[in-house]
Amino acid sequence: MGKVAVVTGGTRGIGAAISAELKKNGYTVVANYSSNDAAAQEFSKSHNVGVMKWDVGNYEDCRKHLADIEEKYGSIDILVNNAGITRDGFMHKTTPDMWNAVVATNLTSCFNMAHCVINGMRERGFGRIISITSINGQKGQIGQVNYSAAKAGVIGFTKALALECANKGITVNAIAPGYIDTDMVKSVPEKVLEGIINQIPAKRLGTAEEVAFIVNFLADEKAGFITGSTITANGGQHMV
16 A cells, blocks of 8 residues: 545545545545535545545534544545635625634645644654645635735745744645636636636636646655745746
8 A cells, every 4th residue: 555645625526636646646535525415425436546535624524534544544644735726705705704714724634734744744754744735825816815815824834834843854845826727716706717817927827737747746655855845836927
């Protein structure tokens, strides 16, 4: 049995591509999801990936289900924090519930998941923690104060945890995708989508598979000298 990887939000969009890519490359993959049981079960069957449903914004849910995964599949070697939601609105129209939901799922989940696996990784002297942030966590976005703040927080989380773990064989990195060809992006009005693509020097949307390729690269044992990094994948739209 290969190394065990857990991918949050791992049955749809970018997360599904990550789960499939890691599985193809020999990892034992468990994909977390929070809704749409039918889609999750279909993904599990078609890709031979284990799926588990829980709320990554809830620490006790994470602790319980990660313990179940380790009991069934073995120690968790790779953690991919991919789960994310949006609750968009201008600041003056954003409610506390909109703020709290986005921060819990997009940022607090990174703490919840990493906290539950970090001791085991330290004891074994190996681990890969890869978190999906966003171009909007780097440059900000109108109507996404909550989302941009949470995704910027993921970058700070990544840098600090990387420093703590660098001498323990654990790497901690982030990936900041730009606009990716997922159902969520494709659902925006056609003229808005055209405007987005016109702002991208590559003149196209990225693909989920391109993000998954970077995850697989960072998860590899040969990527052990890369830590604390944020890799951008945005077609040149925003350069840091």
